[in-house]
Amino acid sequence: ETDTDTVALVRNNLGYFLTYENLYSTWRDLGNDFSIAHVRYGLATFKRNIAPERKHVFDGILNTLDTSLSKLGTTDAARTSAIKKLLDLIDDIPTDGKQGYDVLGYIYEYLIEKFAANAGKKAGEFYTPHEVSLIMSNIVADHLKGRDEIQIYDPTSGSGSLLLNIGEAVAKR
Structure with a gap:
């Protein structure tokens, strides 16, 4: 977010900006250092980086995820474990375009x-x-x-x- 020109360019083109530390691949690379705190921080960062003229499109889009985090377990450790399992499931989804279907x-x-x-x-x-x-x-x-x-x-x-x-x-x- 310190490179304000890049943030502005991406935000103007997409309507939002995702920081490197909040990318799926970055979370995967964290391994055992990943925690539910990364998800909370990522959600807050996403909300902060929505283009003002696109707020009506993106604002609130992740509210269900945000409010449902507490339902993933009674402790942060349990929630982290649940999110890690979800990331593992996502990792198994073929995304190389070779499967011949959407x-x-x-x-x-x-x-x-x-x-x-x-x-x-x-x-x-x-x-x-x-x-x-x-x-x-x-x-x-x-x-x-x-x-x-x-x-x-x-x-x-x-x-x-x-x-x-x-x-x-x-x-x-």
Whole structure:
């Protein structure tokens, strides 16, 4: 943060600035020296480095994380352990682009599926399993092939995954 020109440049382009000490890779490199205090400091630093004209976009975006830290354990040591386990899980996520699918989209869809399965009928009754979505997408894409322009309407759009799958299936044809 001492290089104010770089901070201003990044903040103007992204709407926020992350300091080196608050990067995921830096936290991983700390090994056993990492603690929950790094997360708290990182959250405070992020809030401080949001561009004023982008406050409406980013301000409060991490409030749930901030207020939920206490739920990760009864002591700071327990919270640190929980965060370290989370960092280990994140480390296992392939991010090199070689997997041929949208990793974050896959994770999001996986979490939505688990939420629907655990929430019972009320919350999960409108969830379309990924496999069904893919079959529907291929049927629609086959029907639409050869057209210069298409319009798709999904009144139950929810997460939008069906529309994304249809878009990918149409693009292949």
